[in-house]
Amino acid sequence: SQKIEQNSEALNIQEGKTATLTCNYTNYSPAYLQWYRQDPGRGPVFLLLIRENEKEKRKERLKVTFDTTLKQSLFHITASQPADSATYLCALDKRGTDKLIFGTGTRLQVFP
Amino acid sequence: NAGVTQTPKFQVLKTGQSMTLQCAQDMNHEYMSWYRQDPGMGLRLIHYSVGAGITDQGEVPNGYNVSRSTTEDFPLRLLSAAPSQTSVYFCASSLEGARETQYFGPGTRLLVL
Numbered sequence: 001s002q003k004i005e006q007n008s009e010a011l012n013i014q015e016g017k018t019a020t021l022t023c024n025y026t027n028y029s030p031a032y033l034q035w036y037r038q039d040p041g042r043g044p045v046f047l048l049l050i051r052e053n054e055k056e057k058r059k060e061r062l063k064v065t066f067d068t069t070l071k072q073s074l075f076h077i078t079a080s081q082p083a084d085s086a087t088y089l090c091a092l093d094k095r096g097t098d099k100l101i102f103g104t105g106t107r108l109q110v111f112p
Numbered sequence: 113n114a115g116v117t118q119t120p121k122f123q124v125l126k127t128g129q130s131m132t133l134q135c136a137q138d139m140n141h142e143y144m145s146w147y148r149q150d151p152g153m154g155l156r157l158i159h160y161s162v163g164a165g166i167t168d169q170g171e172v173p174n175g176y177n178v179s180r181s182t183t184e185d186f187p188l189r190l191l192s193a194a195p196s197q198t199s200v201y202f203c204a205s206s207l208e209g210a211r212e213t214q215y216f217g218p219g220t221r222l223l224v225l
Contacts, residue, residue: 004154008152034214036214042219043218044216045216046215049212049213089154089155091155091214093211098160098162098168099210100145100157100210102154102157104153104154
């Protein structure tokens, strides 16, 4: 069956450290992978998009990698801050369709 | 630009009632979609549209209907609400498709008793 797996347990890290979140997928072959941030009671907000022919993408303190062999994307937040505390969702396109499929999300808590 | 707007913010229904969740965008986006979000289940795609007059089923379409008569609006209809449809519903839009930045609305919280 097709699955997108993100750590269901919350990730707790100390301010200033690097947070690394994982997105693994099974039986998909996406051309694109996206990461979103969602705060409680609000809609998701787009962060980064990476294509299958790109190994890595950066935006300020954010970095995304995409390994189509391992079927995995890693999302890094360097020098994390309490304001980075939120749920982070990965999403991928279902090749051959116009569907965008989301993972269940990982909650990140950054404490001072 | 208002972006993506959704109404109502919150709704309580009784089992068997019908209602329409409204979604509108003012960015001239061709692609629009509806998701539901339940605890531990993430966002699940209900229906989507690649342009006016074109709609298609997502991963969990049963119990929901959509139409896209204009580029701006993409309403979601529950014909006979069931408790299993209690959820938070999000509408999203993008310029052309699923492979682009999605802009989400603030959500509608629906409780079916």
